Amino acid sequence: MNATKLSVIICTYNPRKDYMQRTLDSIKKQDYPQSKFELLIIDNASKENLKDTLDLTWHSNAQVIRENKLGLTPARLRGIKEAQGEIILFIDDDNVLNEDYLSIGMKIPIENPSLGSWGGRLKGEFEAEVPPQYQKYLWMLAVIDQDRDYWSNVYGLDNCMPTGAGMFLRKEVAIDYLHKVQNDPIRLSLDRKGNSLSSCGDIDMARCALDLGYGIGTFVSLKFTHLIPEGRLKEEYLVKLASANAYSKPIVDALRKETKNIIPRLKKPRTIDKGKRILKNLLSYESFESKIFAAQQDGLKKALEVIRGMEAV
Numbered sequence: 001m002n003a004t005k006l007s008v009i010i011c012t013y014n015p016r017k018d019y020m021q022r023t024l025d026s027i028k029k030q031d032y033p034q035s036k037f038e039l040l041i042i043d044n045a046s047k048e049n050l051k052d053t054l055d056l057t058w059h060s061n062a063q064v065i066r067e068n069k070l071g072l073t074p075a076r077l078r079g080i081k082e083a084q085g086e087i088i089l090f091i092d093d094d095n096v097l098n099e100d101y102l103s104i105g106m107k108i109p110i111e112n113p114s115l116g117s118w119g120g121r122l123k124g125e126f127e128a129e130v131p132p133q134y135q136k137y138l139w140m141l142a143v144i145d146q147d148r149d150y151w152s153n154v155y156g157l158d159n160c161m162p163t164g165a166g167m168f169l170r171k172e173v174a175i176d177y178l179h180k181v182q183n184d185p186i187r188l189s190l191d192r193k194g195n196s197l198s199s200c201g202d203i204d205m206a207r208c209a210l211d212l213g214y215g216i217g218t219f220v221s222l223k224f225t226h227l228i229p230e231g232r233l234k235e236e237y238l239v240k241l242a243s244a245n246a247y248s249k250p251i252v253d254a255l256r257k258e259t260k261n262i263i264p265r266l267k268k269p270r271t272i273d274k275g276k277r278i279l280k281n282l283l284s285y286e287s288f289e290s291k292i293f294a295a296q297q298d299g300l301k302k303a304l305e306v307i308r309g310m311e312a313v
Contacts, residue, residue: 006037006106007085011075012093013044013192019094019227020054026095026224028058032102035060040082042067044075071193072164073201077182080174088174090202092165094227095122104221105168112151116214117169117206119162120222121146128230133288140241141228151217153210155256160216164191164202166224169209177208186306187255190248197241200248207256235288239295246299254307 008027012020027039039062043050049066056062067078076090089105091097101120108118124143138144142163150159162168181187181204191201206216231237 005085005087006032006102007040007079007083007088008037008102009040009042009076009079009083009088009090010093011042011044011072011079011090012046012050013070013072013075013194014046014048015050015093016229019229022096022227023091023093024054024056026097026099026101029099030097030102031099032106036106037102038062038084040065040079042075042079042082044072045070071188072191073181073188073193076164076191076201076205077178080178083171083174086171088169088171090164090167090169091224092226094229095165096125096225096227097166098223101166101222101224104219108168108217108219108222109170112215112217114153114215115151115217116173116209116212117162117167117216118151118222119165119167119218120224121218121220122163122166122224122226124228125225126228126233128233130233134233134238137238137242137292140238140245141232142226143228146218146220149217149219149221151215153213153215155207155210156253160218161203162206162216162218164205165226166222167202167206169205170214173209173212173214174205176212177205180204180208186251186310190252197244198248199241199244200252203249204252204255207252211256235291239291242292243295243299246296247303248299250300250303251306254310 010023039056039059041050041054041056041064043064043066045068051064051066054064056064065078065082067075079090080088087106087109089102105118109115121144122142124138124141130138142165150157152160187204190198190204192198209216
């Protein structure tokens with residue numbers, strides 16, 4: 001395993017130049033030998049061809065690959081197809097890795113050979129001050145505090161689930177994901193696409209490790225920073241993101257039959273008293289929270305329509 005080659009993949013769409021440069025600088029500063037990893041930039045139909053603008057001459061095995069099919073999922077699939085390493089690391093174009101991220105990440109599967117996918121928990125660096133009412137929703141931006149390691153081979157344990165940003169996975173897990181997704185229109189629709197905030201493709205990908213009998217985990221020693229621009233702290237963005245998350249997660253669960261009881265449960269008629277309690281609770285929320293709640297309900301409603309269609313096939 002010590003000689004395992006690593007493929008570092010950055011999928012990007014119209015990247016913010018200063019953020020992308022900080023991401024690349026953090027890779028350049030890694031204490032893991034450059035001779036042991038390749039760097040693949042998947043340019044996902046950016047308006048400006050990144051091959052003409054990014055300087056990768058500091059790395060002897062780096063390239064920009066153009067993927068014209070728009071969407072984070074097609075970009076990830078292209079990266080998997082191009083990757084030569086036995087281990088793949090996906091990072092985003094707004095992630096700043098600690099200098100030991102690659103070296104620690106490559107030690108983890110040696111110490112934990114049963115793991116198929118693993119990652120860290122990221123802290124946020126915010127371009128603007130975070131309003132107090134937004135603090136408890138920062139998990140939607142993948143900013144989650146963690147004070148210990150978590151790992152498991154059981155579905156549904158969120159503490160163990162690595163995020164797509166900073167996720168390591170074995171190549172065989174990535175290939176399994178590729179085979180499941182490439183001809184599945186529902187899976188292909190998950191995750192970001194242009195201005196769409198659809199998500200949870202990373203959960204689907206990590207769960208492929210569980211499908212193959214591996215475990216998944218998150219480790220406090222894997223540290224990096226998520227650069228968060230002011231626009232992602234706007235109410236409109238967070239409400240839209242809440243709807244997208246509520247839409248995507250049940251679909252990912254349903255792909256593995258984890259929501260087999262959700263539709264009958266939600267179909268059960270509500271009593272008048274129960275409806276009054278729900279209304280009272282909703283009206284007691286602050287305006288922002290009520291918008292988040294409504295967005296989540298709308299996303300879930302749309303997800304259930306897709307799930308019913310899946311069950312009908």
